Amino acid sequence: MASVALRSVSKSFGHVPVINDVNLEIADGELVVFVGPSGCGKSTLLRLIAGLVPVGAGDVVIDGEVVTDIPASKRGIAFVFQSYALYPHMTIARNIGFALETLGLSRQEIDAKVAEVAVTLKIDHLLARRPRELSGGQRQRVAIGRALVRQPEVFLFDEPLSNLDSDLRMEMRMEIAKLHANLAATMIYVTHDQVEAMTLADRIVVLNKGCIEQIGTPQQLYHAPQNRFVAGFIGSPRMNFTAVSANVSGASCHLMGPGNLSLDVAITGPGVPAEIGVRPEALSIAAARQGKLTGTLERLEDLGHEHLAYVRIAPETAWSVRLPNSLARTALGTSIGLDWRFEDLFLFDKDGHRLDHSLSHERSAAANGALA
């Protein structure tokens, strides 16, 4: 088993920088997920670790050993590709056992290992077939089997589930989680799907434009995003934002914004708020002029288990609200209020950094009074 570390790793293709000075420590046995928008460099970072792409600067360390110059074939890792990358002309059995053929094992040993892995992944009935005769989910299992059979120190997955439909994806997600629990191997998993990230990860690395925005457990990223990018990226539907103007006097700060926003907050650190954010699930509906924000109800979506309401608070800004029950009795176009608890409010300065704040005194007193 092995730890993985990146030390000031950078990479450019031609003159285009793709990875900028990434530092990362991954503990032995940890499952770390890289998320980020498409094109942000997730695959490139993974391929740097694998050795499929030579690093531009910095070092890759596996199990305490600098492997920057070691070729991919000698790094003791396994890679599961988005396209599965199965050998189309070989049977499933040979696909899985192919890597073992060069290790000097006997035919029987190879067959035994292949059979064992196939049973684990429930593909033992497919061993005589060829990849094109398999469904997407089965091919995915074969690709994972090919990685498993080598008993590598580190598993790398590049969006392994993105070509599957949603049912299969959920099933395979659980399968991978189970594998990780059983093997206790180090795994690095790339996805753009935040549900996968939130459910699988011990820690998540949020990437944006080749830089790490934040590293943390799923809960840390959700409850304490360090910046506007992470706040907007984690969570679905995404966090609602609106620009505000701030009037600072000492530690307290008065915020004004669209939808009759008028709010006192106490900033506990340096920085001036330029934007606020509230997650859709933290919002509740109040009567018009009763909440902290006022807008017009524009659209309702009934998803069965939840209900989404879109409330326009400014000509160019609509907030989404996630509700446990229907607002069907409220007519579209009605003016309604939006409310939230103070701890659900996120503040960002003009560079997107999140600011810490505590409850404003009068307001919190009033809230306590109301509760009492």
Add this chain to the structure above:
Amino acid sequence: MKTRLERREHRSGLLFVAPLIAVLILVAGWPLARTLYFSLTDAYLDDSANHVLVGFSNFVEVAGDPVWWRAVRNTLIFTTISVAIETVLGLAIALLVHQAIPGRGLVRAAILVPWAMPVVVSTKIWEWMLNDQFGVVNRAIVGLGFADHGVAWTANGSLLLGVVIFIDVWMTTPFMVLLILAGLQILPEEIFEAAEVDGIPWWKRLWSITLPLLAPTIGVAVLFRVLDALRMFDLAYVLAGANVNAMTMSIYARDRLINNQELGVGSAASTMVFLLIAFVAIFIVGALRLDRSGATER
């Protein structure tokens, strides 16, 4: 039941291909039929209208001519060896050019140069370079101390076929390279990356992955080359005229037909060339088919 639309499409389809069919009948169908016909007559070129049918006696005459069999042997040796070398060399060069080598664009363009040259020109240039007294090749051999005096490349009958093969390899390997390179470029790269990460050494990647996946492309390229080599005329003719050491089947047929004016016998020889090539074509196509269907069934 055919719909009106289908009928219309059928009619316009035939209309569009009508000129093609007409021209092909004129330049291919009719001459081929006449060749087959003449092969059964005793016609001479200077007075082709004046002839009688003689059955298969022309074929018997050709089959009894040791020079014909020499030409067949030369052609088969030439085809086998040159296509084999071209395939191996073409594969090697294609694999090389597929790598990230310095000046890849330049190499790709340069490879086209021998292919684009007229065969006559390439042959003349090599004939000059291989000239026994003043050729640069012999000068280099003597100058570098490999031999005391130059080799009579083109004057020595036993070397002639080898020289023909050598020049042909120089001229046509580019074609192989281009086809194999195109085949390489459509293979998914991730398969090779998967093999690399899995620690498969390069020779096993080449043998167990690249070659099997490239086999259909190589098969088609070999088919084209074999058929082209079997009808080879210009290279051997320019280098050696009707010298029996390098005479190909096409040279033999044309020699009988034009130089000896024997329209009947020449046509019979041509027909035999045609039959032999058709036979080889069917054989190779069959082999390729079998290979492909076998791959899908297993």
Add this chain to the structure above:
Amino acid sequence: MSTRIKRRSGAYYRAMRRVRQIALGCVTALLLFYVLFPYYWAIVSSTKQGAQLYESVLLPALDFRHYKELFRDANFATSIFNSLCVAISTTALSLGLGTLAAYALGRLNFPERRSLLLTVLMISIFPQVVVLSGMFELIRWFGLYNRVWSLVFAYLIFTLPFTTWVLTSFIREFPRELEEAAIMDGCSHWRILTSILLPLMGPALVSTGLLAFILAWNEFLFALTFTLTEGSRTVPVAIGLLAGNSRYEYPFGPIMAASVTVTLPLIALVLFFQRKIVAGLTAGAVKG
């Protein structure tokens, strides 16, 4: 539990990569030499006179007398003109007929399509010597013997199937949605071809045309057989039959000058249109 992989230090692999790079560079240089030296040597030899020619000096002497003689020679100029006429006419004709047929073969559905494609492919691999006698008779019939136009006629046997085949592969690559709107509007197939596909086919026509041109320019057997006098020869035949008085006076200087001259436009075309030529060559073979 895991099989420990044998591996060496990073420095070792760094050195190996370096060695590999150098080896690749050497092999590439060798390849370039193999491919380009003969033409270079033809250029060098063509600028040498008399005894210089026999000295194997690797640098050109830059004496252009052979070229001057070559261009003063009326027959050589005529041959070039003949070659140009034949190659251009053949290419134009085959592109025209080939485009028509390729549209039908690539786009329309009619029962004879498959067998026709197969016939076209078979004719393109035809041994030319097979039609020699029949073609000879036909050409004499038309009174074209020893005329350049006989070659335009004869060359169609290989350029037309070739252009048809390659253009068919190209046309199949175009997305069908392009014409679907036009079909809905009830446009005739002629309109679809001329006003929708043809404007898009420029690159394909250039690729195919270049290849057909090269094929026709380089042809030897028909040109040798169907022409007799110097005034109606094409360049390959003219060069092929350029000979001295005896084996020992072989005019290599003038031959090299002529070779360099006729190859230069081809090499220019090839280098300039490299991508197009490769596209044309592979369209027919790999995908088809």
